[in-house]
Structure formats: structure tokens, C-alpha cells
Amino acid sequence: MDLVCSYIIECVTGSDDKEPLPDDPAIGWGAETGHLSAFGIKPVTHKTGTITTTTGTVDIKFSLSQPVELMCLMLSNSHTKEQLDQYIYLEVTNEECIIHVTLPKKGVYACELFANEEGLPGEMQNVCNYVIKYHNKKVTHNPLPYLPRNRAGAFTKAKELGVEVVTPTCPVVVTKDSKFEVQVKASDDIILYSSLHHCEQKSTASNQQVCYIKEEGRFDLTLERSGTYCFALYTGSENGSQLQNVYNCVIHNQAESTAKQSGTSELPKYKVIHTKEGGAQLPISKSSSENILASMSRERGLADESSCKVNIADDGKKATIDIKVFENGVYLVDVYARSNQESTVILKERYKVIHEGGVVNKKEVEVEEKEEEVESEDETPEEESEEDVRIRELKQKLLDAIASGDEQSLASAIEEFKAAGDIPDPKKILARAERELQIIRMRRRLVAVTQSEDIEELEETLIEANSIKHRGKLDKEIAAAKKRLEKLRNMDELRNAVFKLDQRTVAEIKSFSSPPEPIKIVMKGTLLLLGNTKGDMKDWRSIVALIGKTGKESLKRRVMEFRIRNLTMEVADEAKQLLSPMSLTEVRDASTGAATFYLWSLAMIEEAEQRHEKQ
Numbered sequence: 001m002d003l004v005c006s007y008i009i010e011c012v013t014g015s016d017d018k019e020p021l022p023d024d025p026a027i028g029w030g031a032e033t034g035h036l037s038a039f040g041i042k043p044v045t046h047k048t049g050t051i052t053t054t055t056g057t058v059d060i061k062f063s064l065s066q067p068v069e070l071m072c073l074m075l076s077n078s079h080t081k082e083q084l085d086q087y088i089y090l091e092v093t094n095e096e097c098i099i100h101v102t103l104p105k106k107g108v109y110a111c112e113l114f115a116n117e118e119g120l121p122g123e124m125q126n127v128c129n130y131v132i133k134y135h136n137k138k139v140t141h142n143p144l145p146y147l148p149r150n151r152a153g154a155f156t157k158a159k160e161l162g163v164e165v166v167t168p169t170c171p172v173v174v175t176k177d178s179k180f181e182v183q184v185k186a187s188d189d190i191i192l193y194s195s196l197h198h199c200e201q202k203s204t205a206s207n208q209q210v211c212y213i214k215e216e217g218r219f220d221l222t223l224e225r226s227g228t229y230c231f232a233l234y235t236g237s238e239n240g241s242q243l244q245n246v247y248n249c250v251i252h253n254q255a256e257s258t259a260k261q262s263g264t265s266e267l268p269k270y271k272v273i274h275t276k277e278g279g280a281q282l283p284i285s286k287s288s289s290e291n292i293l294a295s296m297s298r299e300r301g302l303a304d305e306s307s308c309k310v311n312i313a314d315d316g317k318k319a320t321i322d323i324k325v326f327e328n329g330v331y332l333v334d335v336y337a338r339s340n341q342e343s344t345v346i347l348k349e350r351y352k353v354i355h356e357g358g359v360v361n362k363k364e365v366e367v368e369e370k371e372e373e374v375e376s377e378d379e380t381p382e383e384e385s386e387e388d389v390r391i392r393e394l395k396q397k398l399l400d401a402i403a404s405g406d407e408q409s410l411a412s413a414i415e416e417f418k419a420a421g422d423i424p425d426p427k428k429i430l431a432r433a434e435r436e437l438q439i440i441r442m443r444r445r446l447v448a449v450t451q452s453e454d455i456e457e458l459e460e461t462l463i464e465a466n467s468i469k470h471r472g473k474l475d476k477e478i479a480a481a482k483k484r485l486e487k488l489r490n491m492d493e494l495r496n497a498v499f500k501l502d503q504r505t506v507a508e509i510k511s512f513s514s515p516p517e518p519i520k521i522v523m524k525g526t527l528l529l530l531g532n533t534k535g536d537m538k539d540w541r542s543i544v545a546l547i548g549k550t551g552k553e554s555l556k557r558r559v560m561e562f563r564i565r566n567l568t569m570e571v572a573d574e575a576k577q578l579l580s581p582m583s584l585t586e587v588r589d590a591s592t593g594a595a596t597f598y599l600w601s602l603a604m605i606e607e608a609e610q611r612h613e614k615q
Helices: 081-087 156-161 362-376 386-404 407-419 429-449 455-466 475-499 503-511 517-529 540-547 555-560 569-579 584-590 592-614
Strands: 041-043 050-053 057-064 068-075 088-092 096-102 107-117 125-134 151-154 164-167 172-175 179-185 191-198 210-213 218-222 227-236 242-253 270-275 279-285 290-298 308-314 318-325 329-339 346-355
Touching: 041 125, 050 057, 057 107, 068 081, 068 088, 068 096, 081 088, 096 107, 156 242, 179 227, 179 242, 191 210, 191 329, 191 346, 218 227, 227 290, 242 290, 242 308, 270 279, 279 329, 279 346, 290 308, 290 318, 318 329, 318 346, 386 407, 386 429, 407 429, 429 455, 429 475, 455 475, 475 555, 475 592, 503 540, 503 592, 517 540, 517 569, 517 584, 517 592, 569 592, 584 592
Parallel strands: 050 125, 088 151, 172 242, 270 346
Antiparallel strands: 041 057, 057 096, 068 107, 088 096, 107 125, 151 242, 164 179, 179 218, 191 227, 210 218, 227 242, 279 318, 290 329, 308 318, 329 346
């Protein structure tokens, strides 16, 4: 490009407390990128990408027209993500969601929102981003209590299990009473656990602050301190396997403290584990009166049995958590302890498991586990009916096809699943498979259209690609297609610039009996690209004759009908050797008309080189 503008920036009052801006996300900043509408999300309070606050608190509200999975996070160059997790959370109801942000101190922060279809496991798609600037260095804020998955409200798992929180009706509550109730409806076979966190405590130490009255489905909370509490509700099995977080509530207690105030207590820090084999074993120290439980989730999405699995072995003196991971990604494991017969759990340790070894064959893992179970158990497991076996195999075939990423396998598995009739599919495996197939087919289309010269086809394909909830899986191909579209539009503009040259400009070029060298070289290079040979251009008079042709052989028409696929690299290299010694300024000084042909020729040469490199 030509240099068109320059500035000198003089900083008169320097400052030592400036920090770099957050990295640009792939979809850019603001709420009007088009990604929100794909999930029925509409911004209510903030549409532009920059938010400025003098108080250090921001509430960003969205309306929801359909059920959707959501998560948020905050980033900064002066804090780790784990530190900032305690300063941001989502409040989600049926019709709206609010991102509640409390900033630790003066600085620049990035707030990111992710979404996916309701109940659909896997990584979520980034749909909206904000830069938040906090300028008041006199006011700082303490972290919020620990809130699992940074979200207040009911999760999809609660609906699947039939767990309903009757009161409070809103997941974010302000109270002036130190006594608080959470009323829950659940079937008798559902086992409920809870935790209560305050920013000055890691979690509740015993049932003294949380009392679960199972017969009445009620949790009685005693809020001993003023400030913010977070109540979390879990389901789990009696033998201490994987916990499922089904509901969270944020309680702002304005009652006077009845307990002695103490300093802020830090949460257990994440212990990071890298695995390429798809598994890890975590030894947990414990007392003989403690039972160990664990919850596992994706860092940026939903996890289910198709992506990960947790088993706990407890011999009374120590516990071992056996983690199986079947898909690449970052997984968070919260380890809890509870005393015998108590429903309150205490956060004990936190792990971040990073799996980078590709897809793990879940079927082989399950076979190994069953073999181990047969060896260790005398009892024969209850046999499945033929129908149950058929349904399980069809679902597993879908999961295997999803993991393989093979278009033909996916299409075949989906067709077979549909042909089997009305199969119960509460985890929406079929919807996930159809989405994956749609993404794979769109990826193939994007790759193909990126090689074409059809602007209209590229535009239509990009519109369709952006309408798919691809959870970031097509970002690379969409970016390449956008770059190609921009290139083709630029080439089209240059082609039109040639076409719009008036006759006086072209006549000026022909009028020279002995033209300046830049004009002669540019026109010779242009005609080479259009298919003329050096033999056709022995002197300036023969070049003028070619320029002056009319009808189908006119220079403008030949430029408009030129197709890059007909240009060989030999000819492109020859034209490049002619044109490369000159600059645009040099050509423009000689003739504005010749400069237009010069720009068009350079663009065609560059396009030919890029096509050759890809081949």
C-alpha cells in the first residue's frame, strides 16, 4: 500500500500505571457482531464494545428468546483468569441474563460471553466481547465468594433430573435477615448436597450454617456475616461418585454480622495437570470421617459422559479420583469433602486437567473398565434387554462418528438413528451429530469457495456459515473466506477502475510518439498478462495499435473478461520482472491512466503467485 497519512504523538504527561489493552478476540468487540442473534440473545444495556465505569461495578443485561447455555469470563494483563473468576458471574433466568462485573482495581479488562444450544455438550462459541475501562484508583473491591461455573440460576441438568428450586424465585437476592430458606422439589431418589461460601470463608465447615430438612425439601441457611454469600446445590450418588452442580444462588446479606470478622480467605489454587493419554489419577488426603466427592466441567462449555468421566476409590484412609477424558480441551475438577451423613460439602482441592492428545477411544476404555469390574465382582450384572442394547449401540455409534469427524460416518450414523424410530434422546446426541455434520459440510464448502473467483457465491456461503452455531469450529475457514472475498472485491474495484477510464485518458496514453519509460513498461506488462506476446509488442507503435483496438478486442473489455485461471506463472513472472523496478508514484507522475493499469497488473500477478503457492 501507499503511505497516505502520518502522525506524531507527543505524550506531555507521562504515567507509569498504563497497561496493555486486552488481546483482540476473533469476532471483535461489541454486541452487534451477529453472533448473539444466532442463539436468540439480544443486548439490552450495552451495544458498543467499550464500557467506562467510575464505580468499578457494571451490569450488562441481555434478553433471551430461547433456552441457551451461557458462560462468561474476564481477562486482564495484570491479573490471572483464576483471580478474575471471583469478580464476574452470570445471573440467568428464563427471559434474561445479566453479567455482573465487579473490578478489583483501576485498569482495563476484557469481558467475554460464550453460548451454545441448551443441553449441547462441547466447547461454547464466543458471541460477544467488551472492553471495560475502570479509571478510579481510589476505590478497590474484594472478590466475590466462590461460585461454581460463575453462574447464578438453574442449570440444564436440573431440568433433566427434575430438580426445581421453588424459592427464592430469583437467583440473586438481597436480604436483611440472617435466616434464609431455599425450597427445593425433587424426587425421593435424588440425593442433594450443598455448599455455602462467603468471601471470608472457603466454605461452610459443618451443618451449623446449612441444615437440610429432607422431608420438607428445605435448606435452612444461617448467614452469620454481612456481605455476599453463594449457595450451590448439587446432585450425586450415595457412594460418592461425580457431583452435578444444578443450581447456584447469590445472596447479598445486609444484616449485621453475628460472627467475628476475619480476613479474606483464599480459595484452593488450581493444580494443573497435562495429559495426552486421556486419563489422570488424583490422590486425595482425607480423614477417616470424610467422604470425597468431585464435580467436573469444561472450562468453556458443557461436559457429559461422552467427553469425560470421574470415578472415586475410597479405602477410608485415602481417596483416588480416576479421571477419563475423551476429547481435547480444558476440564475443571472441584474436589469436595463431607462428613458422614451430612449434606454439606466443603471445597477441598481444585484441578485443571488439560487434554491435548486428541480423541480417546471411549469404547476401548469402557471395555477395559468392564473387564476390571468382572474380575473384581462375583455378582453378574443385570442383563440389558435387546431393545436397550440396540438403543445404546445406536447412540454409541453416533458418539463415535462425532469423535471421528468423518462426514460419511456421521451421515450414515444419523440416517440409521433416525430410521430406528422414536428413540429417547435426553442428551440430544442426534442434534449434536447433525450439528457436527453441518459444520463438516460447511467447512468443505468454505474451502472450495475460497478457491473460486465468484464474489456472489462467496458472499452467500459466508452468510450461511455465520448462521450456523459452529462454536468457533469454522473460525479459521470463515476468516480465510472473508480474506478471499476482500481480495476479490479489491480486484473487482481495480477492474472497474480500468473500465471507468474515460476516452481522453486512454487517448493520452496513445498520443505519445515517444512515451515516458514507465508508461511504456506498464502497458507492455498489462498486455503480457492479457495474453499478448513480446513478438506482438516489438515497438511502441505496435503497443499503441493493441491499445487502440475496439469491440471484443478492446483493452477495457479484455480487462473486464480476464480470468486469473488462464494466467500462467511463466507470464506472471515475466510481467513482474518488467513492473517491479517501478513505484506507483513514479508511474502516476507519468500518467494517472497508466497508474490504474499498473495497480490492476500488480494485483493479478499477486493473485497468480498465491494460487501457485497453494497448488
